[in-house]
Amino acid sequence: MNRPTPSQTVGPFYGYALPFPGGEEIATGGITVHGHVYDGAGDPIPDALLEFWQADPSGSLKGAPGSLRRDPVTGRVVGRHGVDFTGFGRVPTDADGHWTLRTLVPGNGYISVCVFARGLLHHLFTRIYLRHDPFLDTLPAGRARTLLAAEERPGLYRFDIRLQGEGETVFLDFTS
Amino acid sequence: MTLTQADIDREIAELHAVAPKSGHPLRDFAPYRSSVLRHPKQPLVPVKDPEAAELTGPVFGVTDVTPLDADLTRRHVGEPLGERITVEGRILDRDGRPVRGQLVEIWQANASGRYPHQRDDHPAPLDPNFTGVGRCLTDEEGRYKFTTIKPGPYPWRNHRNAWRPAHIHFSVFGTAFTQRLVTQMYFPGDPLFPYDPVLQSVTDPAARDRLVAAYDHDLSVPEWSLGYRWDIVLDGPAATWMEEGR
Ligand SMILES: [Fe+3]
Numbered sequence: 106m107n108r109p110t111p112s113q114t115v116g117p118f119y120g121y122a123l124p125f126p127g128g129e130e131i132a133t134g135g136i137t138v139h140g141h142v143y144d145g146a147g148d149p150i151p152d153a154l155l156e157f158w159q160a161d162p163s164g165s166l167k168g169a170p171g172s173l174r175r176d177p178v179t180g181r182v183v184g185r186h187g188v189d190f191t192g193f194g195r196v197p198t199d200a201d202g203h204w205t206l207r208t209l210v211p212g213n214g215y216i217s218v219c220v221f222a223r224g225l226l227h228h229l230f231t232r233i234y235l236r237h238d239p240f241l242d243t244l245p246a247g248r249a250r251t252l253l254a255a256e257e258r259p260g261l262y263r264f265d266i267r268l269q270g271e272g273e274t275v276f277l278d279f280t281s
Numbered sequence: 282m283t284l285t286q287a288d289i290d291r292e293i294a295e296l297h298a299v300a301p302k303s304g305h306p307l308r309d310f311a312p313y314r315s316s317v318l319r320h321p322k323q324p325l326v327p328v329k330d331p332e333a334a335e336l337t338g339p340v341f342g343v344t345d346v347t348p349l350d351a352d353l354t355r356r357h358v359g360e361p362l363g364e365r366i367t368v369e370g371r372i373l374d375r376d377g378r379p380v381r382g383q384l385v386e387i388w389q390a391n392a393s394g395r396y397p398h399q400r401d402d403h404p405a406p407l408d409p410n411f412t413g414v415g416r417c418l419t420d421e422e423g424r425y426k427f428t429t430i431k432p433g434p435y436p437w438r439n440h441r442n443a444w445r446p447a448h449i450h451f452s453v454f455g456t457a458f459t460q461r462l463v464t465q466m467y468f469p470g471d472p473l474f475p476y477d478p479v480l481q482s483v484t485d486p487a488a489r490d491r492l493v494a495a496y497d498h499d500l501s502v503p504e505w506s507l508g509y510r511w512d513i514v515l516d517g518p519a520a521t522w523m524e525e526g527r
Pocket residue numbers: 116118390445448450
């Protein structure tokens with residue numbers, strides 16, 4: 106077995122490299138999910154980067170290329186037209202620690218999230234559940250609600266991520 | 282009271298003496314001050330579901346990159362300042378299988394140790410001919426290759442006289458979302474290694490060594506560039522592992 110390459114923090118200066126126009130738009134005409142990312146003092150984190158991966162409405166996890174598409178002639182970022190469903194999104198938090206994602210309801214009920222930030226030496230995985238799921242019943246008492254998005258109005262969901270402390274989000278481990 | 286390098290050195294030594302030898306950094310590594318409020322205190326919850334969406338992952342294709350994206354020295358009209366280098370390596374899973382057709386993204390400071398980022402106020406010159414962002418797709422053997430310039434070390438404000446060793450940030454996708462990796466590649470023999478809490482957050486010295494590229498004379502191009510080799514091994518299961526019943 107090969108030994109894995111260690112993770113290192115994404116640092117504070119990824120902003121000119123990793124985010125891309127349209128990264129928050131997996132598809133148009135569906136739902137909007139938004140929220141804040143908070144640290145252990147309850148302060149919003151303005152330099153977190155969230156990545157999303159999800160099934161399409163039929164439950165397919167095949168995805169599709171094109172989420173970073175650029176104009177092949179000019180190399181200019183042309184973003185997305187909101188129709189091709191690539192299943193992949195990438196959103197930096199803004200100065201208030203806020204993020205927004207536009208996508209379609211995944212057929213399997215949840216959106217996978219990978220959290221990066223300055224100060225976070227190794228990324229964290231969590232999930233946004235849009236409806237109740239038996240998996241939530243297996244979580245430690247009182248913590249399941251941290252994975253369940255709140256429907257603020259039809260089609261608009263709120264999901265805050267707390268890295269530490271009161272109401273700390275459940276983070277998932279796939280390696281053990 | 283100003284936090285000195287000696288204070289940080291002492292904290293690192295104390296943690297290295299007691300912490301288990303981990304292959305990944307501790308998320309809670311106080312010498313890196315930003316980690317203190319940004320790591321979970323509850324244990325991670327293991328997921329054992331063979332249907333988990335995270336056992337698959339985003340796919341990328343030729344439309345996601347252009348050939349020029351892998352040459353960071355040709356993105357502007359003029360030549361960037363600094364020592365031209367090529368960095369090449371393979372991306373493998375833990376079984377040694379190549380990760381094919383997946384996206385590799387890099388970003389880095391310029392030769393003076395400055396990022397073209399508005400919040401980088403290190404008083405070193407910006408280089409109008411160098412942005413420091415690149416991407417490519419791995420080939421059939423899992424290989425990636427970039428042409429760039431050697432980044433400079435830079436100061437940061439973790440403590441008094443804190444300097445980051447020269448490094449290139451890497452973002453890598455595997456065949457599953459569970460294999461996602463963001464890390465940093467360092468250059469051999471950098472005298473700043475022992476003073477850097479970000480590198481020292483990896484408590485196993487053998488694992489730290491895996492973050493350091495090797496100078497490879499065969500990769501150097503005569504009259505042109507110096508070559509470095511750095512292979513990356515992705516952690517975490519892929520869907521195929523589950524199919525094989527592991
Ligand atoms: Fe850096």
